[in-house]
Amino acid sequence: MSNILFKKISFIGIGLIGSSLARVIRRDSLAQEVVAYARTEQTRSKVLELNLVDSSTDDISMAVEGADLVILCTPIGAYETVAKNISGSLKHGSIVSDVGSVKGSVIESIARYIPNGVHFVPCHPIAGTENSGPESGFDTLFNDRWTIVTPVEGTDPTAIERVANLWRSAGSKIEYMDPDHHDQVLAITSHVPHLIAYTIVGTATDLEERLKSEVIKFAASGFRDFTRIAASDPIMWRDIFLNNKEAVLEMLGRLTEDLGGLQRAIRNEDGERLESLFTRTREIRRSVIEVGQHIPPKPPKET
Numbered sequence: 001m002s003n004i005l006f007k008k009i010s011f012i013g014i015g016l017i018g019s020s021l022a023r024v025i026r027r028d029s030l031a032q033e034v035v036a037y038a039r040t041e042q043t044r045s046k047v048l049e050l051n052l053v054d055s056s057t058d059d060i061s062m063a064v065e066g067a068d069l070v071i072l073c074t075p076i077g078a079y080e081t082v083a084k085n086i087s088g089s090l091k092h093g094s095i096v097s098d099v100g101s102v103k104g105s106v107i108e109s110i111a112r113y114i115p116n117g118v119h120f121v122p123c124h125p126i127a128g129t130e131n132s133g134p135e136s137g138f139d140t141l142f143n144d145r146w147t148i149v150t151p152v153e154g155t156d157p158t159a160i161e162r163v164a165n166l167w168r169s170a171g172s173k174i175e176y177m178d179p180d181h182h183d184q185v186l187a188i189t190s191h192v193p194h195l196i197a198y199t200i201v202g203t204a205t206d207l208e209e210r211l212k213s214e215v216i217k218f219a220a221s222g223f224r225d226f227t228r229i230a231a232s233d234p235i236m237w238r239d240i241f242l243n244n245k246e247a248v249l250e251m252l253g254r255l256t257e258d259l260g261g262l263q264r265a266i267r268n269e270d271g272e273r274l275e276s277l278f279t280r281t282r283e284i285r286r287s288v289i290e291v292g293q294h295i296p297p298k299p300p301k302e303t
Ligand code: NAP
Pocket: 012, 013, 014, 015, 016, 017, 018, 038, 039, 040, 041, 043, 044, 073, 074, 075, 076, 078, 099, 100, 101, 102, 124, 125, 126, 127, 128, 129, 130, 131, 132, 133, 134, 233, 236
């Protein structure tokens, strides 16, 4: 029986996320033809060498011509230009989707370029690593991870279901969400934690030399995990903060208030308050373990 979900799938940008999905599509023969548009010659030849696509091109219109599904996998700051540039070449009845980490503002910048008769199904797979580029992808990245689908009102349910099915085939669990709600949830679960990591590692970078070298030497005491997160792609994260401004600022406001409370508790030697908070946070960790979301995705070991 054929596994084919789409005849022709086009990737616009194919780094960690795009190449991981392309690996699944190739592994399980989910498309007859896979094409990638990439800016750099390096990426275009790498995806051919890895056999992730049938062809790669720097001509964005050619990449989407005749495609049944077009997936935007560039940093979200590039989405508007990409959407404008593919708009005139999209096939009637085709689906445009994306993997961007912010949904509200991204939908706004893409939706106006989607022609009548083309469906738009925004998605966000909640899976990733701090690495970039097509060589860092792996086909198990989405296993048991959520993919959040944030459909725009009036979208054909069949188109939504076809895209959701592709993510299910990649091992994902599907959740449907309103785009603004998605952005609030992600602000506190992903965006603010990244900002904290960038801040802590940034503060350490500004320390005087002797202290700085000791921070690196004794990194295992907690700093290490922050350095991993703070090694994430600078362009991708710049775009996330610029595009999820409101939700991030709202959550940062709450965090600042709570930090102030903790500062006071330490100054007043209010051990009870500290212990009560740390006990509650320990419970949260247990809940994360219970639902199986505690293990970070790791590429399988080479044999
Ligand atoms: P990545 O590994 O850095 O790959 C990005 C791809 O986009 C590359 O192929 C790159 O092309 C291309 N690109 C970059 N800037 C471009 C521009 N201005 N115009 C056209 N193409 C451009 O990034 P990624 O981690 O796969 O992330 C891609 C998307 O997935 C982002 O929107 C991000 O928000 C979302 N996402 C990321 C994660 C994560 O943890 N990484 C998780 C979930 C969702 P070249 O290689 O030719 O330079």
